[in-house]
Every structure is written in structure tokens, then in C-alpha cells.
Amino acid sequence: MKPTITTLFLLIISTMTLTAQSGIDDFFRSTGKIYTVLGVVVILFLVLIIYLIRLEKKISKIEKQINDE
Amino acid sequence: MDIKRNWWKVLSVILMLYVIIAGILIPIKPGIIDYDNASAETGSPYEVTVKTYNTHFDKAQGLRTYLLLPNNELLVADSSEVINAAEVKASFNIPRRVLRGESESMDLSLVIDNEIDGYMQFPEAVRIRPSTTDTFNRAYQASALMPLSSLRDVDDFKFPFRPIVYETIRNTFFHVAIWMAMFIILIVSCYHSIRYLMTNKLVHDQKSSALTSVALVFGIAGLLTGSMWARFTWGTWWTNDVKLNMTSIALLIYCSYWILRSSISDIDTRARLSSVFNLFSFVALFILVMVIPRLTDSLHPGNGGNPAFGDEDLDNTLRTIFYPAIIAYTLIGLWIAQLTVRYHSAKDNIELLIYNKSN
Amino acid sequence: MLQRIFHIAKRDLTLEFRERYSFLSALLYLVAITFIVYKVFGRIEQPTRIGLFWILILFTCINVVSHSFSFHSQKRKYYHYILYRSYELIIAKWGINLIKMIVAGLILAFLQSIFANEPLKNILLFSQVYVLSIIGMTAAMTLISSISSYSQNQNTLIAVMSIPLLIPILLIGMRLSLISERIIMDTEINNYLMMLVGIDIIYVAILIIFIPLTWKA
Secondary structure (H helix, E strand, O other), X not given: OOHHHHHHXXXXXXXXXXXXXXXHHHHHHHHHHHHHHHHHHHHHHHHHXXXXXXXXXXXXXXXXXXXXX | OOOOOOHHHHHHHHHHHHHHHHHHHOXXXXXXXXXXXXXXXXXXXXXXXXXXXXXXXXXXXXXXXEEEOOOOEEEEOOEEEEEEOOEEEEEEEOOOOOXXXXXXXXXXXXXXXXXXXXXXXXXXXXXXXXXXXXXXXXXXXXXXXXXXXXXXXXXXXXXXXXXXXXXXXXXXXXXXHHHHHHHHHHHHHHHHHHHHHHHOOHHHHHHHHHHHHHHHHHHXXXXXXXXXXXXXXXXXXXXXXXXXXXXXXXXXXXXXXXXXXXXXXXXXXXXXXXXXXXXXXXXXXXXXXXXXXXXXXXXXXXXXXXXXXXXXXXXXXXXXXXXXXXXXXXXXXXXXXXXXXXHHHHHHXXXXXXXXXXX | OHHHHHHHHHHHHHHHHHOOHHHHHHHHHHHHHHHHHHHHHOOOOHHHHHHHHHHHHHHHHHHHHHHXXXXXXXXXXXXXXXXXXXXXXXXXXHHHHHHHHHHHHHHHHHHHHHHHOOOOOOHHHHHHHHHHHHHHHHHHHHHHHHHHOOOOOHHHHHHHHXXXXXXXXXXXXXXXXXXXXXXXXXXXXXXXXXXXXXXXXXHHHHHHHHHHHHOOO
């Protein structure tokens, strides 16, 4: 279906699992776990932006087609 | 851009800004994180050091520490010694007759209040056991009692404090809201599927498929953010939780929707069949939402076996941001879907143009 | 109307009988897997046995029902569409699938009782649960096989599309059969049965409403 999104999903999951050592853990748990909130916002942002970039690419392909005609 | 026709896009941006700014800047209420002594005996002194979050003990004047008794009276600590802004050492003299029976033990809540932060409590923090020593000391003076109404409450606009969750309560606006937006978008998508089946206009099919793909993206975002949140509150990336299983099934269903679409080449057949499948899978999803939570317990609040959050689960301060967040995500989703639809119709027009030219 | 449904069912059954190898191969698959599993693992615990039962039923259901539309040439479909009302046709077809699945379930339960050397503890409840869940499962599968008969890779598509949709039925069915085997205790048997009946009604209604739409070609 959507290769980029699926690969992104796998990528994020695998990197998160790899980096899930105690140092990172402590970081995300510090100051009342505020960095977890930050992480969640960043993930949300990234997913939306990547989807928009995909759309953007598709549209620019069409624009090229129009210019060629 | 025509503002009058696209007012909802402007609204989505404004709401989104509001959600991000207010959702991150409004502080959470103070609360008790940790304490070092969880057991006490009747008729003997009890000392505890309490760590708190977001408190101003160093600036506050009248800091008091209490234990909440079962008859809703407060046992006031004889001394509450401030260590720093977020740490206090309290000592109690537990009375001889807290307990009704002889061998019974009970859990009391730890409560702290001052005039700046208001009151905060840690439910069922201290276990009180009957005294094991027989010595009867006449000089022993138990701590004073106060009525519950003497607690000082501060009325300010802050997010509630919950144990373990702490600041991540803000994720309600980013994680929970995106799920809600996903469901709303799916409902809109079903509406367009029905419209397609009634009118046979391809526009509706395009709309419905674009909405489904946006919903899928929202679903993936929700799953990833949920995974992140779960890691630092429940300790694992993936719990065997009802809602997680349900949503992963939902994502599976909508992935198969895309496989179905890509495997049929005829446009009208594809539109018809995928509309039917879309409706069917929404009904199945609805059943899933109702059925599976009844079979097992859930870590998520509001499901079986998790009464701890109770009515504070979504309090009014959270609501003022949570509902706008849902609307904002839904509008942004509709916006993205609209762009996708416009892209598809532009593509169709161009292909038609090329086709006409070549003939 | 009932008469016409019976007529269609009878004619379809004779057709099926001529092409009986498809159903027999599905049964053979069922028997072979049960045999292999019991030979490989020797003794199987009761909960595993129930899980195995439902998974095998799921795959047999996919095998059996996915054949119900693949034989239909475009012409015969068109002919059917003129001759009968679509819901009559689909009820007949669904009834046949139901009968086939009941046969398959009987065989599987019988085989498992023999291999495990332990009969089912509450046959009445178990068969009730089985029939109720198979009604919903065949209804969903019939609709999906009708949808996917237009695509090129029909068999994979059926598996991919149907399994998520069958999960609620499977979960309740498994839970109820575990209760009937007295592995877990639960007093809400009637509630679960009502849930199953509700899902059946919804799925059958969807089947009857949507099937004409998938045939309009």
C-alpha cells in the first residue's frame, strides 16, 4: 500500500527499540516525563509531514506533465 | 486563497495553534510523586519524607501534611519540615484508636496542602497496622484532628496531576484526539461511500478513498504516539491491551481496503466494491469497539478494571483543549483529503486531455 | 420465496456435487492438519485444542466459501441476475456454505475427540456456539468472496480481507467454547450468546443489503 509510510513505521519502531537504553529512558522520564510529550508531538508532526511530502511529490509530477503538454 | 470558502482551513490552523500552545504551556497541578515510608503502627510516631512535583514549598507559609482517616477526618502532622521546594519531611503521632477492629489494618491517603499550591493527595499511601507492643505510655500525645473542609483549595486553570502519568497528561491532546479524529474521518468516509452507492458519481468514491487514506495515516500516527507514551508510563512499547489490539485490527482492515482497491483495475467496479467493503468494515469496526472491551480488561482509562482515574479522567481543563484538538485534527484531515481528491481529479483531467490529443 | 430459495439451493447442491472435489479437498486439508498436529505434539492441552479448532475452522471457512463464486462465469452470473432476485440467490448460496461448514465442524470436533481421547464436555452449548458463530462467519465470507471475485488474486485477497472482520466472532466463539469446556468460569454465557446473535443479524443484514450492489456489473 504505502511503502514509504510502512518503512518509516518500521524504521521508527526499530530505532526506538535499539536506543531504548537506560540513558534515553532516564531522559524521557526526567522533569515529569515532559520529553515523552515532546516525542509524541514530534512523531505526530513527522507522520503528517511525510504524508504531505508524498502528496507534494505526486502533485509536482502532475505539474510536470502539464508543462510537458 | 478564497477565505470565505476556505474558512474551515483557517479555523483548523487557529485551533491547531491553540491546541499546541495551550496544551504545552498550561502547567499541571502539583502532586505527590514519591514518599519513603509506607507503613505505620497505631500508638507510635510515624515519619515520612514526601517528594512532590510542581510545588512551591519554599515560598509557601502554612504548609501542612495530613493523613486522611476513613471517617473523612484529617490527622494533622505535628511538624512539616520543608527541605526544598518539592520535598517535605513530616512526623505524625498515630493515635491508638484509628482502627475499628483489633487485627484490622488499613490504608490511609497522604495529603499535603499549602496556600499557594492548594491540596494534593496520594491515595492509599500508608498502611497502618495495630500496635505490636503492649506498653501503655500515658505521656503519648496523638496528632490533632481536623475536618476535611479545612483543606485549602486553589482555584486555578491547570491540568490535573496523576501518578505515573505526570506531564504526559498532555498527550491527551495529541494521542487520544488523533484517534477520535480518525473515527470521525472514517464516518465521513462512510457517508461518501453511501453517497457513491446512491448516486454512482465517481467524485464520492474519490472522496471516500482519500478520507480512508488520511484515516489510515492518523491511525498509524496514533499507534506510534501511543507506543511512545506506553513505553514511559506502562514500561513497554506494546502491551497486550484491548484498545491496542482493536486499533491494530482496524488498521489491518483498512490496509486490506487498499489492497482491494489496488487489485481491481476497472474504475466503476473498484469504486462500487470498495464502497461496499468500506461500509462493511466500518460496521465490523463498530462491532469490534463494542465487543472486545467486554471480553478483557484494559489499561486504558474507562475500561474494565481501571477505576483509578474515575471522574477526573477528563476534567474540565482538559476538555477545553481536548475537544478543539479533535476538531482541529479532523479539519486538517479533511483538508489533506481534499488536496488528495483535487490531485486525483487533476490527474484524471490530464489523462483525458492526453488521450484526446493522441486521438 | 422460500420455495424459490430451496429450488436454487437444490440446483446449486447438484452443481456442487458434480464439483465435489473442492469441498472434499477442504475437508482433507482439515483432517490432514488435525492428524499431523496430534501426531507431532502427542498430547494437546484443552485450551490449545479449542484454539486449534477455531483456527482450523477459520481456514476451512476461507477455503470452502472462497470457492462459492469462483466457478461462476460472467455469463452465468448475468443469467442468475435476470432469473432470480439477488437475495434469494445469496440466501441459497449462504445456506449451502452453512451446511458445508456444519459438516466440517462435526468432522473436526469428532476427530479431535478421538485423537484427544476426550469428548466435549458440554456438547449442547458447544454446538450452539459453533452454529451461531458459523452463521456470521459464512455471511461475512460470502460477501467478501463476492467482492473479491472481481479481482485477479482472489484467494489471497479473501484471506486478507476476511480475517480482521471475523475477529470479533472468533473471539466470542473462543471464549464461549472455553466456557463450555469448563476451562474458564463465567456467568455471562447468555450475554455472550446474545452478542453473537446480534453480530449474526448485522452480518446477514449487510450480506443481503450489499450483495446486489456487488453484482451490478
